Amino acid sequence: LPRRMMLRTATISLLAALSSLLSVAAAAHAPRPPTPSRIKLTQNFREAAALSAKLADPATPQQRKKVAVIGGGLSGLACAKYLSDAGHTPLVLEARDVLGGKVSAWQDADGDMIETGLHIFFGAYPNMMNLFQELGIEDRLQWKAHRMTFAMPQLPGEFTSFDFPDGVPAPLNMAAAILGNTEMLSLLDKVRMVPGLLPMLLEGQPFIDAQDELSVKEFMDKYGMPETVNEEIFIAMAKALDFMDPDRMSMAVVLTAMNRFINEADGSQTAFLDGGQPERLCAPMVDHVLSRGGEVRLGAPLAAIEVGDDGQVACLRLADGSSVEADLYVSAVPVDVFKKLLPASWSTMPFFRQTEELIGIPVINVQLWFDKKLRSVDGLCFSRSPLLSVYADMSTCVEEYADADRSMLELVFAPATREVGADRNWIGASDAEVVAACLGELSRLFPGEIGGEGGAELLKHAVVRTPRSVYAATPGRNRYRPSQATPVPNFVLAGDWTSQKFLGSMEGAVLAGKLAAEVIADRAAGRAAATSQTLKPVHEEVVAAAEGAAPREPVGVRGRHPIAFGGGQQGLGETKFEHA
Ligand SMILES: Cc1cc2nc3c(=O)[nH]c(=O)nc-3n(C[C@H](O)[C@H](O)[C@H](O)COP(=O)(O)OP(=O)(O)OC[C@H]3O[C@@H](n4cnc5c(N)ncnc54)[C@H](O)[C@@H]3O)c2cc1C
Incomplete structure (x- = not known):
């Protein structure tokens, strides 16, 4: 009898192992949507392609310039790629x-893989999509069905979605998605949204730009939008787009995203990258740069920008004491770092002083590994919970992380401090506190599935804090975002926070880097700068305040930990987060 039992147990375990293997294989080979066919048909995609073509035009008379690019984020790397x-x-x-x-x-x-953030790619990322195409890595994006999935706060464990029908042109596909969902907004609420959205559709970008002075709340009041629209949609959007509550965020952010999603048929379709970005997206850019004679140095922090008597950059001084000389210099560091490096002689110039008005926003990324598979959605979910923004079950969404037996949830925890709408300073909380708070929220999203008898147990976690991430898009910030061209002839700016028509995002970072490359290419070729590249005027208040201002010595970057460079890190490290 014991032998028979042993045999039975062995057979059962074998079958279980086989079935789990098969389901992993099935998940890995489940047909997924192809690259959306219409993303390459948009005006924005064509413009992005035209700029790539202009930069790569072999007919352009060139003076080969050595260009030092400070910062190897997406913006700095994109800049280097297009300079090459x-x-x-x-x-x-x-x-x-x-x-x-x-x-x-x-x-x-x-x-x-531990990530600084859960990163989602959208069809409405024309420069990013061109970049993937140019690098020959489009197959690394794993596209999801065209829908937006929201948790239902009043119905724990229930989800609802806006489903965009196939083959229907914009803006009808979004209209169908909104009208087709009867669980989130009543018909009357939908109708009452129209007066606010109509001017955006009719007037486009100029209307959107003008709304930068208003918070989401102020805009809603002005156009008589019902509070339910805020509760159902805008809170989720604000937390996803800029990690804060909508009463603090500029309406231009929401409208910019909505405008792209409404006007581009595949604009709101999402994709996940098939692994960590350093290897899957940054490395191909580095290879591209190296193959054309450029160089990428890691572990090379800039300590100071040395300015010569002519007011231009004389050289860069690195933290190890060495210096770098080049024909031109690009700063692609985050705005919070840039302010610390701003040379004293430039600190009185209105163009650079305006950066004082920009500041990075805190956010926390959390990864949770469970011992069981949770009921999961194949795509991004808006949690609509007080502490969390968006999340995804990476064991379902990304083929390389596929696991049929265990879930790995990646969650964006926002808002993360009181200033941006949180109930406490979460960025200074311990990992245990952050994880406990996440599990509390998840018990509502996955009722009965986590903890308790038979529920999934947490195997491990990773908490990555970025106290200064993308610039906080509070009302009125756009006018302080500087152009890539600066008043210093041999110095150009890049970074998602500089002026460009996409938000502080991966797309914005790539576009800013590309525009910085365009400034340099135009100057080197003796071409008059393109319209997009003229020096952006500085707001009169900044100009007035700069008069008679005393120069300020740069404080410099202190320490070598990731957050000193505007990145995210695990653990509290050397930093006192209470003051972050
Ligand atoms: C949690 C989280 C989730 C996000 N989700 C999304 C998303 O889903 N979709 C999306 O589009 N965007 C998302 N973003 C935003 C996106 O990551 C950024 O907009 C983009 O990566 C910024 O790129 P960047 O090159 O401008 O800046 P950074 O990525 O900050 O790059 C700046 C680089 O400069 C380096 N540097 C700094 N100081 C120095 C120095 N002194 N010397 C040399 N180098 C220096 C830094 O180390 C860094 O590599 C998210 C961000 C976070 C934090």
Whole structure:
């Protein structure tokens, strides 16, 4: 009898192992939507392609320039990539030992990927989509069905979605998605949204830009939008787009995203990258740069920008005491770092002083590994919970992390401090507190599935804090975002926070880097700067305040920890987060 039992147990375990293997294989090979066919048909995609073509035009008369690019995030790397295409020689100086900045990722002792943030790609990312195409890595994006999934706060464990019908052109597909969902907004609420959204549809970008002075709440009051729209949609959007509550956020952010999603048929369709960004997206850019004679240095933090008697950059001084000379210099560091490096002689210039008005927003990324598979959705979910923004079950969403037996949830925890709407300073809380708070919220999203008898147990976690992430898009910030061209002839700015028509996002970072490359390529070719590249005027208040201002010595970047460079890190490290 015991032998028979042993045999039975062995057979059962074998079958279980086989079935789990098969389901992993099935998950890995489940057909997923192809690259959306219409993303390459948009005006924005064509404009982005035209700029790439202009930069890579072999007919352009070139003076080969050596260009030092400070920062190896997406913006600095994109800048270097396009400078290489334009026949120049970039040298990227990245402070950390890992590329990517806010998209950086690293492996833990088990080989699991720890990410600075859950990053979602949208169809409405024309420069990013061109970049993937140019690098020949489009197959690395794993597209999801075209829908937006929201948790239902009043119905624990229930989800609802806006489903965009296939083959229907914009804006009808979004209209169908909104009208087709009867669980989130009543018909009357939908109708009452129209007066606010109509001017955006009719007037486009000028209307959107003008709304930067208003918070979401102020805009809603002005256009008589019902509070339910805020509760159902805008809170979730604000937390996802800029990690804060909508009463603090500029309406231009929401409208910019909505405008793209409404006007581009595949604009709101989402994709996940098939692994960590340093390897899957940054490395191909580095290879591209190296193959054209450029260089990328890791572990090379800039300590100071040395300015010559002519007011231009004389050289860059690195933290190890060495210096770097180039023909031109690009700063692609986050705005909070840039302010610390701003040379004293430039600190009175209105153009650079306006950066004082921009500041990075805190956010926390949490990864939770469970011993069981949770009921999961194949795509991004808006949690609509007080502490969390969006999340995804990566064991379902990304083929490389596929696991049929265990879930790995990646969650964006926002808002993270009181200033941006949180109930406490979560960025200074311990990992245990953050994880406990997440589990509390998840018990509502997955009722009965986590903890308790038979419920999934947490195997391990990773908490990555970024106290200064993308610039906080509070009302009125757009006017302080500087152009890539600066008043200093041999110095150009990049970074998602500089002026460009996409938000503080991966797309914005790539576009800003590309625009910075365009400034340099135009100057080197003796071309008059393109319209997009003229020096953006500085707001009169900043100009007035700069008069008679005393120069300020740069405080410099203190320490070598990731957050000193505007990145995210695990553990509290050397920093006092209470004051972050
Ligand atoms: C949690 C989280 C989730 C996000 N989710 C999304 C998303 O879903 N979709 C999306 O589009 N965007 C998302 N973003 C935003 C996106 O990551 C950023 O907009 C983008 O990566 C910024 O790129 P960047 O190159 O402008 O800046 P960074 O990535 O900050 O790059 C700046 C680089 O400069 C380096 N540096 C700093 N100081 C120095 C120095 N002194 N010397 C040399 N180098 C230096 C840094 O180390 C870094 O590598 C998210 C961000 C976070 C934090």
